[in-house]
Amino acid sequence: MKHLMLILLAVFLLGACSSNDRYVQWETVPPETFPKLTAIGYAPLDTQPAKTQAEKVLMAMQASKLAAYRELAEQVYGQKITASSSVNEWTMGDDNLRASVSGVIRGARVVKSYPVGEHYVTELELDFAQVWAVYQQQNRPQRVKDVTYF
Template identity: 70%
Template sequence: MKAILFAALTAALTLSGCAVNDKYVQWETEAPKQFPKLTAIGYAPLATQPATEQSHKVLMAMQASKIAAYRELAEQVYGQQIDASSLVDDWLLNKQTVTASVSGMIKGAKVVKSYPAGDMYVTELELDFSQVWSLYQQQNRPRTIKHVTYF
């Protein structure tokens, strides 16, 4: 009797696990309610650029200030990784190190201004997240369920 009951219970569980749940899911993409705009400024010295001609120093400083501005944007978007260590020997602080790094990809930023200011070169960037969202939508289609129809 127990064997028959066990077999019937096993068959019922097996068949219920194989039930087909037919449905059609319709998806809808939702945009955020608001998009922030981030700004970043990068600086680079003109005098210390490793070039002999002034025009080359200006071009190198322009590029360096742009990279510095992009780094600042990446710090705002992704945060900054801080690693620190201290070495104490005989109750005296012998060595202390702090390293900072940032990693990420910035898409959609635009240069607002790029200009010399005294002995520095300055680049101002802007990152409009509505532009970032549009770029993201072209590559990845995040979705929410709009409607489910069961058959």
């Protein structure tokens, strides 16, 4: 029994020493390619709720920019579709369709913003190299580069 206790104690001490005798070196792994997404947003000038033409242009600029951001969010995160239909006496009663998108877009830039006829247009670009750089500043995904045992 005494020998068994000594063997167990030796195994425990050797096992405890072996778990803390290494140094792990980490490195960041960039993706192989970075895509660029583009989106275009449109907004009508005449239907903006403003008194002067200059205010209408500013409101349309903002609305077209938001529409372009929504399109980018749809490309990155996808769109949630909810649909329902009802039939009453073999005829269509109600047919409802809802779409929504939710997400955070970082690193997009306005390429162009200009009026075209009765609309205002904003073109956005999302370069995933920029997105990756922003992500690296916040979160540092890493992999094992080297392990040194002592």
